[in-house]
Amino acid sequence: MTMERRSFMRAAAGALTTTVALSGAPALAQDEPLQVALGDIASVESLNLLIAMERAGERGVPMEMTFFNSEDVAVQAVLSGEVDIGVGAPYAFIQNSDAPIRMFYRMSTLMFFPVVNSDVYSGWEDLDGEEVTVHSRGSGTEALMRLMEQKHGIEYSQISYVPGSEVRAGAMLQGTVNATIVDAANFRLLQQEGGDKFQRLPLEGVNATDEALYATTDVMEARAEDMQIFVEELLGTWADIAENPEIVGELRAEYGLLQDLPDNVASEAVPYYAEAVENGVYPTDGGEPSDVADDIAFLAAAGQVSGDPEEIDPERFWNFDLLEAAKAAN
C-alpha cells in the first residue's frame, strides 16, 4: 500500500467515524430548524404563517420554509422525514394509506366565491341543469359546488374543470364561462373589471379547511417542545391579526418577509387580511374536534373521503395535544 493510499484510507475511515458519531447524536437534532413544506409558492396568503415562524425563531426554534410543486409531494416529504411539517388537509391520504401523520393546527377555513354572470343567472336555483366550472376533480372548489348542489336541491348538467382561479376569472370576463368559483383576489378582479355584471352567490354553512398543519407522530413526539412553541406563536399571531389586520404589513417590513413581491401585490396584503378576518377565514382557536366532522362532510361531498362524519374518530386525523398544551401555556 503506498503512502498516498494509506493516508486516503485513514481519511476515509475518519470521515466515516465522524458521520457515525454525528448520526448517533440525537441532541443535535433539537438545534436543526423545523422545516415547513408548502405545496405552492409563497404569496401574501402565507404571510401569517411566515410571521409565526419568525416569532418561533425568536424564541429559539429556528424554522425554514421549503416549497414543493404540489401538496401531494409535500406529504411524501413529510412522511419520509425530509421536512417536519406540511401545509394542507391530507384527510384522504390519511384515510386511504393509514400513514402515521396527524394534523395539529387549522390555519384557515375555505374562502371561495361562487360567481355567476348576472345577465344569465341570478341565484343558485338558476344553475339547475346548467354547467359550472371548477378547479379540478376532487378539489375544494368542486366540493363546495357539490355541497351547494345538495343544499339547494339542484343538479348541474355538467362540471367542467379549468385549473387556476385566474384562468376561470379570465373565462368569465371573456364570456366563455357563466358560472364558476374563484378565490378572493380573482373575485376582486371580476368586480373591478365587470362591476355588477358578476354576481356572488351566497355560501352559507360551510366550515371546512384545505389548510392545516400536519406532521408525523414521530416528529410531534421527538420535537414536542419546539412544536408547542410554534403552535403558541401561531395562536398568538392569528389572534394579533384578528385584532388588527394592519400589523401584517408592519411585521412583513419588520421581518423582511417576501421582499421579492412586486409593490402592487404586496399592497394587497393588508386589504386581503382585513377582508379575510371579516369573513372569519382565520380561526383563532386552531381547530376543534367538531371541525373535523365538518371537514369530513365537506370532503365526502367531493368524493375525496368516505364515511359518516358523525361517526369518524377525530383522533384518526388530528392530534389536539399540542394545541391544548399551547393554549394552556398562552
Next chain:
Amino acid sequence: MASMSRTDNAGGPAHGLTTRWASALSDTPAFWKIVSLAILFGAWEFAGRIDFNYAFPGFLETMAALFEMLTDGSMAKAYLRTFEPLAIGLVISLTVGISAGVGMGLRRDVEWLSLPIFITMQAAPMAALIPLVTFVYGIGLASKVLAVVMLSLPVIAINSYKAVRNVPPSLVDMSRSFMGSRRQQILGIILPAASPMMFAGIRLGVAEGFSGAVLAELLITPTGIGDLITFNRSVAKFAHMYAAIFSIVALAVIAVSLLHRLEMTLFRPEKRGV
C-alpha cells in the same frame, strides 16, 4: 443461447436433460418474456408488501384496481378522451414528419430550411414548453394535439430524413445506370430502401406521442387518463393511480409492438418468424 447449451452438453450426461430443457425453452421467446415479466411483477409485489412507502401499492392491489376501473367503464371513458388528441396529433405528425423527412433527405435546400427546426424541437425540454402552448392556444383540444405533435413530430421527421439520406448510393447508381427516372428512383429504390429506418422512427414517434398526450393531460387540463392519474393521486387512491399509469404504459408497449409486427410484415420478409 444455442451456443451456451452446446457448451453445457459437453459437461457430461448428467447435464443432458436439463440442458435439453434449457435449450427447448431458449427457443421459446414467449417463455422468457413471461419469466421476465414475472420477475418484474414479483419484485413490484414484494416492494408493495414491505411497505417501504405508504403510497406504493403492490402489483396485485394495482391489478385489482385496474380490473375495477375496466369493469366500471371509467377507464374506457378516459381513453376515449385521451385518444382524441393522440390520434389527431399522430396523424399530423406522421403526415408532416414523413413528408418533411423525405423532403429533407432528397433536397439540400429543404434540409437547410427545416432540419434546424426539428433538431431544436427534439432537443428542447418539451415538459417546460407545453404550459406555454396554453398561452396561445388555450386549454382545449388544440393545445393537447400540439403537445402530441411537439413530441412525436421531430423523431419521425429526423428518422425519415436519416433513412433517406443513408440509402446506399450504389442502389441509386444502379437505378441511374438502368436509366431510371427520378420518380422511379424515389418510388422504386429510395423509399423502399429507407422504409425500415423510417418505420423505426415512426415507432419511436408513436411512443413519444403517448408521452405527449399524457403530459398534456397532466400539465394543461386534467382529462382522460391524465385525469384518472391526478384525481386518484389527489384522493390518495394510489392503487388506482398506478393502475392508470400501468394501463397507458401497457397500451404504448402494445401499440409499438404492433407497429413492429407491421414493419416486419411489410418490409422485412427475411426477418419474419425470427
